[in-house]
Amino acid sequence: MLFKTRLVFLLYLFLGTFTLTAQVSSISTFVYHRFGDDRFPSTNIKLEQFEAHLKYLKDNDYDVLTLSEALKRLEQDSFQRTAVLTIDDGYKTFFENALPLLKKYGFTATLFVNTETIGGSDYMDWQQIKSAQQAGIEIGNHSHSHAYFLNGIQQQFEEDLATSEELFTTNLGEKPQVYAYPYGEWNIEMVELIESKGYLGAVAQNSGVLYKEAPQFHLPRFPMSEAYAKLEDFISKLNTLPLRVSKSETKAINNAKPSINLEFQQENLNIDQLQCFVQGAECQKSMQLAAEGIVKLNVRPDRDLKRRRTLFTITIPDNNGKWHWFSYLWVIPSIEE
Known part of the structure; x- marks a missing residue:
């Protein structure tokens, strides 16, 4: 009986230590564009590379959340190891090649789409976007026109935002909770507008790690394309901490x-x-x-x-x-x- 009691106590200590060491306070976030489309290597990831990322996350017990879920999780002081996968532009290769892999591993993601190109030759249509949403994918706003907004006036950005939100509401029944700036370009006026419209956060295209005190309306993401998507590079970014x-x-x-x-x-x-x-x-x-x-x-x-x-x-x-x-x-x- 004494031996069993000691064994249970030692097991409790071990599990408790593991739980403590598994707790973190930051989240690595990644951005992808095309999947299995070798015409554009600078924005493409090979399918075997992407699946290697997903397998590593599954094998190492990572929680994979949407960006909105991750922003809410960051309100806690510590939590289970977490990653966020985001995808920009809404290319068909996401629906055809990446979504089946996400389903295979039981993971979600956040898909940012610019509404003007929806249904274009290389882009998902509204039915495919709705199907992805029904499969658990969060749909984020990536503008309507994907313009260089820093070269225009603030009114152009305001009108573009209104157009995109109207199209999202008409076709999906709701507007997104998160935003991705085209080309990662933003200024303080754009940030203030996005925040005033009730978005939970917005992402840019600088690299880095999410944490509780990070500026919530120009958040960083690590880019993943063929040249930077080796498994060892992905793991390195997962283990990176924020400079606070x-x-x-x-x-x-x-x-x-x-x-x-x-x-x-x-x-x-x-x-x-x-x-x-x-x-x-x-x-x-x-x-x-x-x-x-x-x-x-x-x-x-x-x-x-x-x-x-x-x-x-x-x-x-x-x-x-x-x-x-x-x-x-x-x-x-x-x-x-």
């Missing part, structure tokens, strides 16, 4: 050479191993450890930027070997694509 920035501001003498200032707590971060990356340029940085363990970081490119969109990425390892991630997308609207 308490203050962020951007300055620019001219639009082509911005400066980004961040503040965050040092805590267990190895700031001497901080890495900074700037697309199309070398990253210059300066860092100061201020009072109460606050790190003040300035990053900037070493030359004028030539791209419309430039991603700034900061990564820092902690004492446990985990990497913490922050990125910011700088947009120069005067550069046309």
Whole structure:
């Protein structure tokens, strides 16, 4: 009897420890576009790559939630390991190739569609979108026209939003709860409008990890396409933690050479191993450890930027070997694509 009691007690301790170690406070979110369509490798993922992602999530007991569900879960202080899969644009290959795999593994996802292209040659039609919704897929708003809204006036964005919402309501019976900015481009006026319309959150196209204090109306996602979708890369992103920035501001003498200032707590971060990356340029940085363990970081490119969109990425390892991630997308609207 004593042996059985001790065994039960040890088992309780083991399970309790496992439960505690399995609890997390951040969520890795991924964005996909096309599935099994090798005509467009920059936005496509091979089906065997996508299934490997799903199998890993299933084998390792991840909860896979819609974006709306994940935003609600983030209100908790800790929770079961969680991932979010999002898909932009509503291509037919999602319905034909990806949705059957999601059903196979019992997972959901959030599908962002732009309403103007629905029913086009490469795009899902309303019946397919409704069928996906009935299968448990969340439908998100990706605008009507998928325009470069930073090149227009705010009224253009307001009218586009109203058009898309009317079409969603007419065809699906409701408007979406989440929004994805076309090209990941946003400004504060767009954010304020989306929030005022009752959306739970919005995503951009900078990479990073969701956490409770993250700006809820320009959330990050890790891109997944053929070049970045190897299983080891996917697992690495799943295990990445957020760099919990308490203050962020951007300055620019001219639009082509911005400066980004961040503040965050040092805590267990190895700031001497901080890495900074700037697309199309070398990253210059300066860092100061201020009072109460606050790190003040300035990053900037070493030359004028030539791209419309430039991603700034900061990564820092902690004492446990985990990497913490922050990125910011700088947009120069005067550069046309």
